[in-house]
Amino acid sequence: MHAAYLEVTPPVATTHKTLAFPEWVDNGDLSVTSVAHSVSVTD
Numbered sequence: 001m002h003a004a005y006l007e008v009t010p011p012v013a014t015t016h017k018t019l020a021f022p023e024w025v026d027n028g029d030l031s032v033t034s035v036a037h038s039v040s041v042t043d
Contacts, residue, residue, distance in 0.1 A: 002026055008034070012041050 003025040009016040 003030060006030075006032070011039050 004021055006019045006021070007016045008019060
């Protein structure tokens, strides 16, 4: 399996951001942790 990008959807969002990798991620596990200074959630 190969990966060239990661799709990230912020909390309470209906759209996502696509982040391209500078190199292919091949035959391995990709572990990511999302970090935000603060998250404002309103209705």
